[in-house]
Amino acid sequence: MSAPLHENERIKLASHYLRGTLAQSLADELTGALNPDDAQISKFHGFYQQDHRDLRQERRERYLEPYFGFMLRARLPGGVCTPAQWLAIDGIGRELTSGSLRLTTRQSFQYHGILKRHIKPVIQGINRVMIDSLGGCGDVNRNVLCNPNPVESALHREVHEWAKRISECLLPRTRAYHELWLDGEQVGGGEDVEPLYGESYLPRKFKTAVAVPPHNDVDVYANDLGFVAIAEEGRLEGFNVLAGGGMGATHGDKSTFPRLADPLGFIEPHQTLAVAEAVVSTQRDLGDRRDRVHARLKYTIERIGLDAFRAEVERRAGLRFAPSRPVRFTDQGDRYGWVKGRDDHWHLTLYIESGRLIDGPGHGPMTGLREIARIHQGDFRITPNQNLIVAGVPEARKAGIERLARAHGLLAEERSALRRNGLACVALPTCPLAMAEAERYFPDFMDQVERLAHRHGLADQEMVIRMTGCPNGCARPYLAELALVGKGPGHYNLMLGGDGIGKRLNRLYRENLDETAILAEIDSLFGRFAANRQPGERFGDYLIRDGLVRAVVNPAEDYHD
Amino acid sequence: MGKPLDLKHSCYPATLLENRRITTPDAIADVRHLALSIDPKVLSYRPGDALGVWFHNDPALVEALLAELSLDGAAPVSLGDGELSLRQALSERLELTQLHPTGVRAWADLARADDLSELAADAARLRAYAGERQFIDLVAAHPARIDAGTLVGLLRPLQPRLYSIASSQAEFEDEVHLTVSVVSYQAHGRDHLGGASGFLGARVGDRDPVRVYVAENEGFRLPEDGATPVILIGAGTGVAPYRAFLQARAANGDAGRHWLVFGNRHFHRDFLYQLDWQAQRKAGRLHRVSLAFSRDDAEKRYVQHRLREEGRELLRWLEDGAHLYVCGATAMGQAVHRALLEILAGEAGLDPDAAEDYLDNLRRAARYHRDLYA
Ligand SMILES: Cc1cc2nc3c(=O)[nH]c(=O)nc-3n(C[C@H](O)[C@H](O)[C@H](O)COP(=O)(O)OP(=O)(O)OC[C@H]3O[C@@H](n4cnc5c(N)ncnc54)[C@H](O)[C@@H]3O)c2cc1C
Ligand SMILES: NC(=O)c1ccc[n+]([C@@H]2O[C@H](COP(=O)([O-])OP(=O)(O)OC[C@H]3O[C@@H](n4cnc5c(N)ncnc54)[C@H](OP(=O)(O)O)[C@@H]3O)[C@@H](O)[C@H]2O)c1
Ligand code: SF4
Numbered sequence: 001m002s003a004p005l006h007e008n009e010r011i012k013l014a015s016h017y018l019r020g021t022l023a024q025s026l027a028d029e030l031t032g033a034l035n036p037d038d039a040q041i042s043k044f045h046g047f048y049q050q051d052h053r054d055l056r057q058e059r060r061e062r063y064l065e066p067y068f069g070f071m072l073r074a075r076l077p078g079g080v081c082t083p084a085q086w087l088a089i090d091g092i093g094r095e096l097t098s099g100s101l102r103l104t105t106r107q108s109f110q111y112h113g114i115l116k117r118h119i120k121p122v123i124q125g126i127n128r129v130m131i132d133s134l135g136g137c138g139d140v141n142r143n144v145l146c147n148p149n150p151v152e153s154a155l156h157r158e159v160h161e162w163a164k165r166i167s168e169c170l171l172p173r174t175r176a177y178h179e180l181w182l183d184g185e186q187v188g189g190g191e192d193v194e195p196l197y198g199e200s201y202l203p204r205k206f207k208t209a210v211a212v213p214p215h216n217d218v219d220v221y222a223n224d225l226g227f228v229a230i231a232e233e234g235r236l237e238g239f240n241v242l243a244g245g246g247m248g249a250t251h252g253d254k255s256t257f258p259r260l261a262d263p264l265g266f267i268e269p270h271q272t273l274a275v276a277e278a279v280v281s282t283q284r285d286l287g288d289r290r291d292r293v294h295a296r297l298k299y300t301i302e303r304i305g306l307d308a309f310r311a312e313v314e315r316r317a318g319l320r321f322a323p324s325r326p327v328r329f330t331d332q333g334d335r336y337g338w339v340k341g342r343d344d345h346w347h348l349t350l351y352i353e354s355g356r357l358i359d360g361p362g363h364g365p366m367t368g369l370r371e372i373a374r375i376h377q378g379d380f381r382i383t384p385n386q387n388l389i390v391a392g393v394p395e396a397r398k399a400g401i402e403r404l405a406r407a408h409g410l411l412a413e414e415r416s417a418l419r420r421n422g423l424a425c426v427a428l429p430t431c432p433l434a435m436a437e438a439e440r441y442f443p444d445f446m447d448q449v450e451r452l453a454h455r456h457g458l459a460d461q462e463m464v465i466r467m468t469g470c471p472n473g474c475a476r477p478y479l480a481e482l483a484l485v486g487k488g489p490g491h492y493n494l495m496l497g498g499d500g501i502g503k504r505l506n507r508l509y510r511e512n513l514d515e516t517a518i519l520a521e522i523d524s525l526f527g528r529f530a531a532n533r534q535p536g537e538r539f540g541d542y543l544i545r546d547g548l549v550r551a552v553v554n555p556a557e558d559y560h561d
Numbered sequence: 562m563g564k565p566l567d568l569k570h571s572c573y574p575a576t577l578l579e580n581r582r583i584t585t586p587d588a589i590a591d592v593r594h595l596a597l598s599i600d601p602k603v604l605s606y607r608p609g610d611a612l613g614v615w616f617h618n619d620p621a622l623v624e625a626l627l628a629e630l631s632l633d634g635a636a637p638v639s640l641g642d643g644e645l646s647l648r649q650a651l652s653e654r655l656e657l658t659q660l661h662p663t664g665v666r667a668w669a670d671l672a673r674a675d676d677l678s679e680l681a682a683d684a685a686r687l688r689a690y691a692g693e694r695q696f697i698d699l700v701a702a703h704p705a706r707i708d709a710g711t712l713v714g715l716l717r718p719l720q721p722r723l724y725s726i727a728s729s730q731a732e733f734e735d736e737v738h739l740t741v742s743v744v745s746y747q748a749h750g751r752d753h754l755g756g757a758s759g760f761l762g763a764r765v766g767d768r769d770p771v772r773v774y775v776a777e778n779e780g781f782r783l784p785e786d787g788a789t790p791v792i793l794i795g796a797g798t799g800v801a802p803y804r805a806f807l808q809a810r811a812a813n814g815d816a817g818r819h820w821l822v823f824g825n826r827h828f829h830r831d832f833l834y835q836l837d838w839q840a841q842r843k844a845g846r847l848h849r850v851s852l853a854f855s856r857d858d859a860e861k862r863y864v865q866h867r868l869r870e871e872g873r874e875l876l877r878w879l880e881d882g883a884h885l886y887v888c889g890a891t892a893m894g895q896a897v898h899r900a901l902l903e904i905l906a907g908e909a910g911l912d913p914d915a916a917e918d919y920l921d922n923l924r925r926a927a928r929y930h931r932d933l934y935a
Contacts, residue, residue: 030847065835
């Protein structure tokens with residue numbers, strides 16, 4: 001039965017703790033690309049090789065290689081950064097990358113179009129303001145999400161500290177990052193140790209999130225490892241721990257499915273890191289290294305069973321989980337506009353369409369944020385919905401910041417409730433996995449949806465709508481009330497039935513539709529919803545109640561029904 | 562440059578197989594890869610040779626000139642070997658896109674343009690003036706009435722242009738490839754196109770005959786011994802002959818090492834034949850590559866900068882008997898020459914005279930080859 005290890009396992013093992021031949025790849029002037037093996041290893045250092053897919057054919061005809069550029073994703077636990085850091089991030093983006101920035105669904109920022117010879121200056125640049133990209137991508141723990149709750153200021157600070165500690169604890173220990181990018185000293189061959197990960201790291205990517213109820217903006221159930229903060233009177237009591245969530249699926253492969261994380265139980269704060277390490281090491285040892293499609297923790301748990309998995313984690317962490325505490329979530333979106341925190345400071349959530357910060361004619365979100373950063377004294381928080389919070393603004397500075405935000409089109413006010421809760425992944429032209437458009441097409445698509453909503457009197461309806469270019473699910477489409485998942489150029493699977501709080505997976509409703517067919521379906525569903533909804537009922541809940549969509553109960557068994 | 566005996570009569574009608582732009586739309590120069598079909602029994606060439614190309618002037622330019630001078634294109638004129646129409650003479654026989662200083666002087670008299678006469682008295686100013694104009698610019702700036710006969714007497718006969726051959730017949734027996742940078746600029750209130758490069762790049766149609774001849778170039782040959790290492794230095798279209806060199810050496814199975822030193826403006830836009838060089842390296846034939854993209858960064862970097870950085874390695878190659886080749890614009894060639902002298906002084910500790918002697922000796926030993934053009 002024993003299939004060979006996946007090719008990536010050989011690459012990791014041979015990489016000498018993530019060095020590979022990256023140094024040679026960088027020095028090679030003849031190509032803007034990396035050696036194929038190094039293109040895998042680079043992910044652990046936070047960057048992906050991409051190429052401008054629209055240009056491939058044309059460039060080949062000109063005897064030019066593809067237009068290679070690199071996407072670099074920083075590690076920024078909980079998405080928090082200072083104005084000084086922001087100014088540095090912005091400056092590097094303008095000078096050394098495609099000139100734009102993208103806020104990600106994992107509360108970090110990404111640069112696109114970095115040329116090979118600029119990778120090092122970019123990494124050195126962010127390093128100067130104490131930001132790194134280690135583990136931004138790759139088979140390790142990725143950026144740790146944390147609810148950016150600006151209202152519960154003290155609680156957020158405490159929980160955010162835990163997010164940072166988890167991130168540090170799950171960080172690779174190799175010196176390769178320092179050696180390659182920061183001109184750190186070379187450490188002799190055998191001296192590196194990777195006590196948690198070992199030489200092969202994890203079988204697959206690993207995602208961790210920390211939620212602070214009642215907000216589920218981090219989509220905690222979509223993560224391999226989730227911590228749900230349990231607070232009493234604003235004081236952190238501990239966490240409900242969840243494991244085995246994940247979005248990715250493969251079209252046409254019924255052995256793959258999105259999955260919500262299962263509860264492991266309640267722990268006290270001081271047990272957090274032991275549990276995080278135990279979950280990671282269990283997945284390190286038991287995860288499938290032969291088949292990357294089934295290598296995420298969710299499949300490991302399906303394979304060995306939740307009870308056995310929990311027991312193993314308890315054994316490794318040297319503790320017993322207490323019963324999970326009851327929690328209630330109310331939303332998975334962002335709260336736009338100003339809110340006042342318990343510490344009397346104000347917090348402004350800005351609207352950033354698809355997280356994309358690029359200055360266009362007459363529209364300058366990047367400039368706007370730069371100007372805000374110049375006068376702001378609190379911090380910035382990137383949200384898991386790719387927006388940005390200007391946090392910790394004293395009453396006296398509110399007006400000035402609002403003026404800048406308004407002048408640069410950063411306020412959500414003019415956007416419909418539908419659009420404000422939207423999420424789209426990067427997809428074409430840069431993502432190598434994209435099968436259809438997402439971010440570039442999403443605004444046009446939403447124009448059409450808004451038109452239909454208007455026609456059915458649903459203009460003010462809150463609704464979570466998401467779009468991705470492929471089933472990998474970077475924008476967590478399977479937790480949306482309505483989602484389009486790219487199937488081929490101009491064609492999508494229409495997914496329906498999320499609950500708007502991230503606790504119910506949606507289900508495939510119609511396969512491989514073009515825009516006309518999608519809009520016709522939405523038109524008819526909106527019509528039925530408008531006519532039959534109960535007061536306060538959400539679209540996704542209505543679809544389930546009316547039997548239009550059957551709820552997913554156990555995706556391993558009923559997702560593909 | 563070897564002398565073909567009789568350009569006019571040894572001319573061969575090649576047909577255009579392919580004309581593709583190989584720089585991106587946002588590149589500064591419009592560089593074309595041209596493939597012409599030839600009969601190998603009639604036309605043969607060797608790596609290092611150039612192709613002489615006859616061309617017709619741009620019909621739009623001919624009409625504009627006729628209009629400017631209020632002359633009738635159908636008017637008969639005689640050009641030594643018989644009568645033809647003025648239009649045909651301007652299109653096929655006379656130089657319109659390169660302005661010669663004597664033409665300027667003659668026109669100054671005809672137009673009784675005092676300022677022009679004054680300028681023409683200063684040789685340097687005259688050369689500069691002529692160097693940035695076509696005949697029509699002169700006529701438009703200083704109108705005069707002349708007849709058709711006077712006009713054809715004033716213009717010099719059309720000359721073919723040379724282009725380094727970018728292919729090897731060992732690989733493409735019945736084709737010849739060129740790498741043509743289309744001269745195109747805005748000046749004096751109109752768009753200008755180079756005579757030959759405009760013809761090749763923009764006007765020749767598929768299957769149109771192009772009259773060509775091989776201009777042998779004995780001074781720019783690969784070493785006799787296929788095992789001899791070679792250093793290939795070129796900027797812009799100067800890289801063209803090296804494509805031919807590598808094709809020839811590949812076909813021969815030669816074991817010599819190759820070092821390409823190439824410069825252009827932007828890595829992503831005008832890295833001419835990038836895929837060819839990558840394939841050659843993959844096949845084990847390109848051992849070292851040094852690139853200089855002059856406009857990718859704030860600071861200009863040219864091939865000579867790369868050579869200076871790698872002076873020690875260059876000396877090592879020369880010690881191993883490497884041949885040096887330099888091809889492309891004259892200014893680049895001169896700058897490379899100076900860089901070589903500096904390397905010999907800096908890395909090998911030669912005094913200036915000894916460094917000159919060293920390069921002279923290389924040249925005499927046919928190990929330092931240059932093919933430069935303005
Ligand atoms: C041995 C040899 C090999 C060569 N190989 C190649 C090759 O491989 N590829 C290649 O592209 N060329 C090559 N050349 C150059 C080529 O022969 C022509 O000189 C070139 O293509 C220009 O010719 P043209 O007829 O298009 O332009 P012309 O009609 O000759 O016009 C050129 C003239 O226009 C004027 N001019 C040009 N630019 C400007 C400007 N910006 N402003 C004002 N005036 C301007 C100048 O007076 C210039 O002399 C080579 C030349 C030689 C001698
Ligand atoms: N300039 C034009 O528009 C144009 C168009 C067609 C043909 N031509 C002529 O056709 C030939 C080839 O043209 P091309 O565009 O392929 O190449 P080119 O004009 O020679 O330019 C090639 C590269 O050489 C650089 N360069 C400029 N001056 C140099 C110097 N002194 N030393 C070393 N490198 C130098 C250029 O940099 P920078 O440009 O950044 O300085 C560019 O990166 C040349 O004879 C050229 O004059 C010119
Ligand atoms: S969901 Fe698919 S297309 Fe979109 S960014 Fe992720 S991998 Fe790319």
